[in-house]
Amino acid sequence: xxxxxxxxxxxxxxxxxxxxxxxxxxxxxxxxxxxxxxxxxxxxxxxxxxxxxxxxxxxxxxxxxxxxxxxxxxxxxxxxxxxxxxxxxxxxxxxxxxxxxxxxxxxxxxx
Amino acid sequence: xxxxxxxxxxxxxxxxxxxxxxxxxxxxxxxxxxxxxxxxxxxxxxxxxxxxxxxxxxxxxxxxxxxxxxxxxxxxxxxxxxxxxxxxxxxxxxxxxxxxxxxxxxxxxxxx
Numbered sequence: 001x002x003x004x005x006x007x008x009x010x011x012x013x014x015x016x017x018x019x020x021x022x023x024x025x026x027x028x029x030x031x032x033x034x035x036x037x038x039x040x041x042x043x044x045x046x047x048x049x050x051x052x053x054x055x056x057x058x059x060x061x062x063x064x065x066x067x068x069x070x071x072x073x074x075x076x077x078x079x080x081x082x083x084x085x086x087x088x089x090x091x092x093x094x095x096x097x098x099x100x101x102x103x104x105x106x107x108x109x110x111x
Numbered sequence: 112x113x114x115x116x117x118x119x120x121x122x123x124x125x126x127x128x129x130x131x132x133x134x135x136x137x138x139x140x141x142x143x144x145x146x147x148x149x150x151x152x153x154x155x156x157x158x159x160x161x162x163x164x165x166x167x168x169x170x171x172x173x174x175x176x177x178x179x180x181x182x183x184x185x186x187x188x189x190x191x192x193x194x195x196x197x198x199x200x201x202x203x204x205x206x207x208x209x210x211x212x213x214x215x216x217x218x219x220x221x222x223x
Contacts, residue, residue: 034210043198043215044154090153099144100211102153 002027006091006103013110019064019078021106023091026072031093033074034100035066038088050074086110115214117199122220123189131184131217133199141202144211145173145184148196157184157197186219194221 006023013019025031032051036044046059048066056066063082067075074091091103114136123129135143142161146154158166160175160182172185186193196216203210 044213
């Protein structure tokens with residue numbers, strides 16, 4: 001069966017520090033991969049999605065970047081965090097035109 | 112893009128029924144999803160509708176009317192554990208890869 005792992009679960013970082021969140025998927029090949037962000041009390045905002053290794057699409061201009069170095073690995077990064085980067089970050093995967101399966105999420109607090 | 116509207120919060124009593132409405136405005140349609148999200152946790156899939164009508168899964172049912180751009184999620188025999196946010200999501204018809212656009216979610220509070 002397919003599983004998705006996301007870490008860390010919580011993170012507290014100072015403004016201006018770098019960020020790296022990692023997500024891996026097991027039990028499937030060539031998944032579509034997604035990074036969403038959820039601000040407190042708000043809906044999910046799609047940040048990045050990827051349909052293959054090295055193929056990244058950005059939905060909104062921002063202080064973050066994403067990379068997909070391997071088929072089942074998706075990384076969210078920032079060189080310098082801003083206060084506005086705080087939120088609940090969710091990695092997800094899907095097959096082609098199928099439902100999303102989410103990782104357990106990372107609660108990021110930028111102070 | 113998609114404009115997806117759902118109520119912010121609803122309160123209901125244990126054992127009762129609650130209906131969460133979702134309206135969407137889009138130039139096309141390629142499926143609507145409902146997810147449940149408990150506080151601090153990841154969303155979990157509840158239901159998927161692509162054709163008009165009612166889909167029933169135990170205590171949860173979801174209805175779709177494509178002509179009206181309208182869906183609802185019906186929760187029956189409410190339990191305390193049903194207290195959560197319920198997210199309506201629409202698949203972007205312009206996107207062959209199936210990205211989902213989410214509404215802001217409806218917080219359901221179940222009281223004893």
